[in-house]
Every structure is written in C-alpha cells, then in structure tokens.
Amino acid sequence: MARVRQARRCRGRRSSGQPCRAWAIRGGFVCRAHGGAAPAVRDKANRRLEIARIYREFAAADERYEWDLRRWRIDQILTTARLLKIDIEDVTRQHIWLCHLRYGVPPLAQPPRRTERDRRFGKRAPPLGRQA
Numbered sequence: 001m002a003r004v005r006q007a008r009r010c011r012g013r014r015s016s017g018q019p020c021r022a023w024a025i026r027g028g029f030v031c032r033a034h035g036g037a038a039p040a041v042r043d044k045a046n047r048r049l050e051i052a053r054i055y056r057e058f059a060a061a062d063e064r065y066e067w068d069l070r071r072w073r074i075d076q077i078l079t080t081a082r083l084l085k086i087d088i089e090d091v092t093r094q095h096i097w098l099c100h101l102r103y104g105v106p107p108l109a110q111p112p113r114r115t116e117r118d119r120r121f122g123k124r125a126p127p128l129g130r131q132a
Helices: 039-084 093-103
Strands: none
C-alpha cells in the first residue's frame, strides 16, 4: 500500500457558518486563507512536522536495535547447540554458561550498541532572512 499523507481539512469557518472545505497546511490545522500563511502558524506547523519525523526515526532505530538483539540471542543459542551437540530446543541458560566457560563463546554480555554519528541532527545554519 502506498504511503499517503493523512491530510486534514481546515478548522476554519466560512462567513456563512459552514466549515471550510479546503485542505489545511502540512502540520497545521487551518488552510492558507484562514491563517495558515502567517509566519507564526507556519513555524508551529513546521515544528510539529519535525517532531513527528524525529519520533518516527527514533522508533525505527529502536526497532532495529530490538531486531539486532533478537538476532544476537538466536546466534547465541545456535552456537551453544552446535558446540555442545544438543538440539536447539533443549538449550538452556545453563548450557549457554557451560559453553561460555568451556569454549569462551558465545559472549554472555549484551553486544555493545554501535552508535553512528548521524549528520541529520547536527548544527544547522539559520534559515535565510533570520540571523541568530
């Protein structure tokens, strides 16, 4: 299914009292005619969009970490079963400890999380027209 922006309708009202049927600006609640073109409204809408993007990226990073942790646990069980020559279903924590003491593998501690520098969250130049 295609990723479609969940656009919302403007919350403004027409002079007749009917709701405005125009689309609201991205991240905002009103259309351009009802105040969406104002700098303060645009800034707030952009801030909402940025916060939503950051939350999505952190959720994706957390999901990747959980996936890596699961894969590491599976490798730990498979290594123990292979070295001790037992069935995968029969592997317990004691077997993992025994395999670690006897062979030095698999590592017992959680693997260190590799953090990579993400340039997207670094310092940014101020937008044109606004000098900080």
